[in-house]
Amino acid sequence: MRFYEGIAEFLEDYRVFSYPGEQISKLYYELDNKVLVRDERGAGFMAEGYGRINNIGVCLVTAGPGISNLSTPLANAYKDNSSVFAISGRVHKKYIGKNYFQELDININAKKIFFENPNLGIFKEYFKRCLLEKKPYLINIPTDVLEENILNDTCNNFKYNNNIERELNKINNIRDKNVLLLIGQGVFGSLTYREILDIPKILNKINLPIATTYPARGVIDEETNIGLVGRRGDIRVLLSADKIINIGSSLSYNTYPETLREKLLSKTVNINFTPNNIKELKYFFKNITLESSLTYKKRFFSPKGDYSKKINEIIKYGDIIVTDAGKHTVFTSLLKICKKPKSLISSHSFGCMGFGLPVGIGVKFALIDNKIKEDVLVISGDGGILMNIEELEVISDYNLPIKIAVMKNNKLANFCKINNPDFIKIAEGFGLDAVYIKDIDEVNELNKKQIFAVVEVEDEELPKPNR
Ligand SMILES: Cc1ncc(C[n+]2csc(CCOP(=O)(O)OP(=O)(O)O)c2C)c(N)n1
Numbered sequence: 237m238r239f240y241e242g243i244a245e246f247l248e249d250y251r252v253f254s255y256p257g258e259q260i261s262k263l264y265y266e267l268d269n270k271v272l273v274r275d276e277r278g279a280g281f282m283a284e285g286y287g288r289i290n291n292i293g294v295c296l297v298t299a300g301p302g303i304s305n306l307s308t309p310l311a312n313a314y315k316d317n318s319s320v321f322a323i324s325g326r327v328h329k330k331y332i333g334k335n336y337f338q339e340l341d342i343n344i345n346a347k348k349i350f351f352e353n354p355n356l357g358i359f360k361e362y363f364k365r366c367l368l369e370k371k372p373y374l375i376n377i378p379t380d381v382l383e384e385n386i387l388n389d390t391c392n393n394f395k396y397n398n399n400i401e402r403e404l405n406k407i408n409n410i411r412d413k414n415v416l417l418l419i420g421q422g423v424f425g426s427l428t429y430r431e432i433l434d435i436p437k438i439l440n441k442i443n444l445p446i447a448t449t450y451p452a453r454g455v456i457d458e459e460t461n462i463g464l465v466g467r468r469g470d471i472r473v474l475l476s477a478d479k480i481i482n483i484g485s486s487l488s489y490n491t492y493p494e495t496l497r498e499k500l501l502s503k504t505v506n507i508n509f510t511p512n513n514i515k516e517l518k519y520f521f522k523n524i525t526l527e528s529s530l531t532y533k534k535r536f537f538s539p540k541g542d543y544s545k546k547i548n549e550i551i552k553y554g555d556i557i558v559t560d561a562g563k564h565t566v567f568t569s570l571l572k573i574c575k576k577p578k579s580l581i582s583s584h585s586f587g588c589m590g591f592g593l594p595v596g597i598g599v600k601f602a603l604i605d606n607k608i609k610e611d612v613l614v615i616s617g618d619g620g621i622l623m624n625i626e627e628l629e630v631i632s633d634y635n636l637p638i639k640i641a642v643m644k645n646n647k648l649a650n651f652c653k654i655n656n657p658d659f660i661k662i663a664e665g666f667g668l669d670a671v672y673i674k675d676i677d678e679v680n681e682l683n684k685k686q687i688f689a690v691v692e693v694e695d696e697e698l699p700k701p702n703r
Contacts, residue, residue, distance in 0.1 A: 237385065237386050238262075238354075238382070238383055238384065238385060238386070239351075239354030239356065239377070239381060239382050239383065239384055239385075239386055240262045240263040240266050240382040240383065241266060242354075242356040242359075242386045242389070243263055243266075243323070243356070243359060244263060244266040244267050244268070246356065246359070246360060246363070247267065247269070247294060248268070248269065249269075250269065250286075250290075250292075250293075250294045251269055251270075251271050251286060251293075251294070251601050251602075251605065252267050252269060252270045252271070252294045252295065252296050252323075253270075253271050253273050253278070253279040253280075253282040253283050253286070253293070253294070253295040253296070253598065254267065254270040254271065254272060254273065254279060254295065254296040254297070255272070255273055255274075255275070255276050255278075255279055255296070255297055255298070255302060256272075256298065257297070257298020257299065257301075257302050257325060258298060258299075258325070258338075258379075259298050259299040259300075259302075259324075259325025259326055259327060259338065259378075259379050260296060260297065260298045260299070260302070260323070260324065260325030260377075260379075260382075261298075261325075262379070262382050262383060263296065263323070263325075263377075263382055264296060267296070270296070271601065271630060271634070272630075272633070273594070273627060273630060274626035274627055274629050274630065275305060275624065275626055275627070276295075276297045276301075276302050276303075276305035276306045277305050277306065277308055277309055277590065277594070277624060278594040278597075278624055278626070278627040278630070279295035279296070279297060279306065279309075279322075280295055280306045280308070280309025280310055280312075280313070280320060280322065281309045281312070281590070281591060281594035281595050281598065281624065282295070282594045282595070282597050282598035282601070282627075282630075283295040283309070283313075283320045283321070283322070283598060284309060284312060284313050284316075284318045284320050284595055284598060285558070285581070285594065285595035285596060285597060285598025285599040285600075285601075285602070286598040286599070286601055286602040287313075287318050287319045287320055287598075287602075288318060288578060288581055288595070288598075288599060288602075289429045289578065289599055289602035289603060289606070290428075290429065290602040290605065290606065291319060291367055291426060291427075291428070292319040292320075292321055292363070292366060292367045293318075293319070293320055293321070293598060293602075294320075294321045294322075294323070295320065295321075295322050295323070296322075296323045296324075297322065297323075297324050297325070298324070298325045298338075299324060299325045299326050299327060299338045299339065299340075300338030300339065300340050301338065302324060302325070303324045303340075303342050303344070303374070303376075304340070304342055306322055306324070306344075306374075307342065307344050307345075308588065308590070309594075310322060310344055310345055310346045310372045310374060311344075311345040311586060311588075312583055312586040312588050312591065313346070313371070313372035314345040314346060314371060314372055315345075315585040315586040316451070316583060316584055316585050316586055317370040317371065317421065317451075317486065317585075318370065318371075318372065319366050319367050319369070319370050319371070319372070320346075320366075320372040320373070321362075321363055321366045321367075321372075321373050321375070322346065322372060322373065322374045322375065323375045323377065324374060324375065324376050324377070325376075325377060325378075325379060325382075326339075326350075326376050326377060326378040326379070327339045327378060327379065328378055328379050328380045329352070329378045329380055329381065330380075332378065344374055345372070346371070346372035346373055346374040347362075347366075347369075347371060347372070347373045347374070348374050348376060349362055349373060349374070349375050349376065350376045351375065351376065351377045351378070351381050352381065353381065353384075353387055354381050354382075354384040354385065354386050354387055355386075355387045355388050356386045356387070356388065356389050357387075357388040357389050357390045357391040358388070358391070359375070360389075360391040361391040361392060361394075362375065364391070364392075364393075364394050365394060367426060368394055368395070368396065368426060370421075370422075395426075395512045396425060396426070396510040396511070396512050398508070398509055398510065398511070398512070398516065398520075399508070400509065400516070400519065400520055400523075403507045403508055403509050403520075404520065404523050404524065406505060406507060407481055407505070407507065407524055407526055408523075408524065408525050408526050410479055410481070410505065410526055412478035412479040413478060413528070413529045413530075414476060414477050414478040414479070414528060414529055414530040415444060415477065415478065415479045415480075415481060415526060415527075415528040415530060416444070416445055416446075416447055416462075416473060416474070416477035416479070416480045416481070416528070416530055417442070417444040417445065417446045417447065417480075417481050417483065418446075418447045418448070418449070418465070418480050418481065418482045418483070418485055418491075418504075419439070419446060419447070419448045419449070419452045419455050419456070419483050419484055419485070420448070420449040420451070420452050420482070420483065420484035420485025420486060420487075420491075421449065421451040421452045421484060421485075422483070422484025422485065422486075422509075422510050423435065423452060423455065423483055423484035423509075423510075423511070423517070424452075424484075424577070425510040425511035425512060425513075425516075425517070426511075426512055426513070427511060427513065427514055427517065428606075429578070429602070429606055429608070430606070430608075431513070431514040431517075432577050432578065433576055433577065434514060435455045435517070435577055436454070436455060436456055436457060436575070436576060436577070438517065438518055438521050438522075439455055439456050439521060440456070440457075441521070441522070442521060442524055443526075443527045443528070444481075444524070444526060444527065444528045445461065445462055445473070445528060445530050445532060446461050446462060447462040447463065447464070447465040447469075447470070447473060447474070448462075448463055448464055448465070449464075449465075449466065449485045449488070449490070449491045449584075450464060450466070450468070450469075450490060450491075450569070450582065450584040451584055452484065452485070452577070453574040453577075453579070453580055454574030454575060454576045454577040454578065454579050454580070455577050457575045458573045458574050458575065459573050459575065462532055462534070463573075463574065464569075465491065466490050466491040466492065466493060466702070467489070467490050467491075467493050467701045467702055468490070468566065468569050468570065468701055468702070469702070470532070470534075470535070470702075471493070471496070471702040472532070473530070473532040474492075474496070474500055475496070475499075475500075476530065476532070477503065477530055478503065479503055479504075479505060480500065480503055480504045480505070481504075481505050481507060482504050482505065482506050482507060483507045483509055484509070484510065487501070487504070488585055490584060490585065493702065536573075537570040537571060537699065539567075539571060540696070541694065541696030541697075542676075542693050542694040542696060543563065543564075543567060543643065543645065543693040543694060543695065543696035544567045544570075544571065544696055545676060546643070546673075546676055546679065546691055546693055547564060547567040547568055547571055547615070547643070548567075548571045549676055549679040550613070550615060550641050550679055550682060550691065551568060551571060551572050551613075551615075553611065553613055553639060553679075553682035553683060554611050554612060554613025554639060555579065555610035555611045555612070556578065556579055556580075556581065556599055556603075556610055556611070556612050556613070557572060557579065557580050557581070557613050557614075557615060558581045558582070558591075558592050558595050558596040558599060558612065558613070558614045558615070559580070559581070559582045559591075559592055559614075559615050559616070560583075560589055560590070560591055560592030560593070560614075560615070560616035560617055560620035560621070561582075561583055561587045561588055561589045561591060561592075561617075561620060562589065562616075562617035562619060562620055562643075562648070562649050563617065563643075563645075563649050563650075563696070563698055564615050564616070564617050564643045565582055565587075565615075566698050566699075566701075567696075567698075568580070568582075568615055569582070570699070581595060581599060583595075589617075589619060589620040589623050590620055590623030590624045591620070592614045592615065592616040592620060592621075593614055593616060593621060593624050593625070593627050593628070593640065594624050594627045595614075596612050596613075596614035596638055596640070597627060597630055597631060597636060597638065599612050600612045600636050600637070600638050601634075601636075611637075611639065611685070612638050612639070613638075613639045613640075613641065613682070614638065614639065614640045614641070615641050615643065616640065616641070616642050616643070617642070617643055617645070617648070617649075618642055618643065618644045618645065618646065618647075618654065618656050618659075619647075619648040619649075619654060621640075621642045621659070622657075625662065628662075628663060628666040628668060628688070629666055631666070631668060631686070632666045632667040632668060635686070636686065637685040637686045638686060639682055639684070639685075639686065639687050639689070640687070640688045640689065641682060641689045641691050642659055642688075642689065642690045642691065643691050643693050644656060644659070644690050644691060644692050644693060645693045645694065645695045647695055659688075659690045660672055660688075660690060663688035668686070668687075668688045669684065669686065669687055669688065670687070670688040670689070670690070671687060671688070671689050671690070672689075672690050672692070673689050673690065673691045673692065674692045679691070
């Protein structure tokens with residue numbers, strides 16, 4: 237069996253978001269489950285969206301320009317800790333380093349793995365590592381290696397090495413009174429999406445107040461518990477805790493803002509626990525016996541202007557909301573009350589425009605592959621939507637039931653005013669149903685399964701972030 241045939245067989249169960257080219261065409265044609273995107277950035281972002289639901293997402297691009305176009309989504313996956321497994325082509329081995337057509341060494345924020353030999357066992361091993369490490373991998377394979385016969389097919393079975401009793405002791409031996417449990421996305425480990433949806437039931441039984449990072453929002457019902465802390469969430473509770481137990485957060489500047497960082501770090505206990513499965517997670521949380529007297533007062537943001545009032549209505553129309561980057565992200569983040577994990581997906585550490593649409597598409601594909609009928613709603617600005625607008629064709633090609641709301645304020649956040657094209661004509665040009673919404677009572681147009689809505693909004697100032 238040739239290397240490209242072995243890879244295609246191994247990836248059989250995954251969608252591969254792909255864009256063809258000379259150096260990768262052997263593998264491209266061999267894949268049965270590929271989705272043809274319209275720009276490699278779309279491929280990387282769709283893989284990220286797919287991976288946010290299905291643990292890992294895969295994409296395929298050609299050499300040179302294929303890889304350089306992929307650099308933004310890979311950087312996003314790197315900053316947001318997402319498992320994106322990117323496969324790229326390369327010129328024939330003998331031309332490497334010789335300034336051959338499309339040959340370029342590109343510096344990219346991903347683990348770069350060059351395949352000199354057709355070792356399928358090692359390929360599978362990197363796939364598993366990518367899944368467990370929650371970082372992007374860029375696999376680079378010269379065309380001639382793709383066509384060689386497979387050398388080896390076996391690989392090690394990796395898993396997280398947890399010392400559960402030691403970590404439980406660390407928690408249960410804490411003697412402070414006002415303890416806060418902080419949960420980050422590391423808690424998802426290698427759980428399936430369906431397992432992840434069970435986490436709130438498990439955490440509900442714990443006698444500790446629970447705070448979360450942005451990507452872990454919804455692991456506890458935000459209506460009744462603390463929920464999001466940090467720059468866009470509650471700060472006072474972080475300050476009033478005597479001890480913060482961190483499970484699964486990288487403690488980014490979004491969670492521990494710069495001005496309070498040292499203070500917060502000095503009272504944080506880091507717990508090393510990344511569950512391999514739901515059984516392990518259940519056992520771990522069931523055995524936390526520590527209690528806390530920490531009190532807090534929950535505050536909710538209420539919409540004031542036209543922009544936030546419309547967002548407040550729009551968010552009712554999606555089970556999973558995917559945002560782009562801009563004012564709409566902040567309003568959505570403040571107004572959405574997450575009651576289940578992964579119900580709000582954003583570029584939380586990279587803040588990347590052009591994220592929303594392709595990531596929403598990737599999320600929808602992952603839900604379809606898992607036979608889950610949840611509605612995906614993408615909320616974007618009138619700036620960000622134009623950054624990957626070509627991917628509307630993927631929605632059209634697959635007749636994907638996905639909703640898109642473009643918040644049209646004719647501005648790029650507070651940076652500058654912009655002129656906009658006729659978005660309705662553009663969407664219709666891609667064969668999609670499109671609607672223009674002017675008044676708030678027309679927002680119910682979003683109750684359709686597939687719709688592209690342009691929502692006219694008056695600009696509105698953002699509330700100040702917590703620092
Ligand atoms: C790729 C990228 N380029 C530039 C920025 C800087 N930036 C952040 S928000 C923003 C404007 C977003 O405008 P729009 O998409 O219209 O959304 P709105 O703020 O109006 O909701 C810009 C330019 C960014 N975050 N990402």
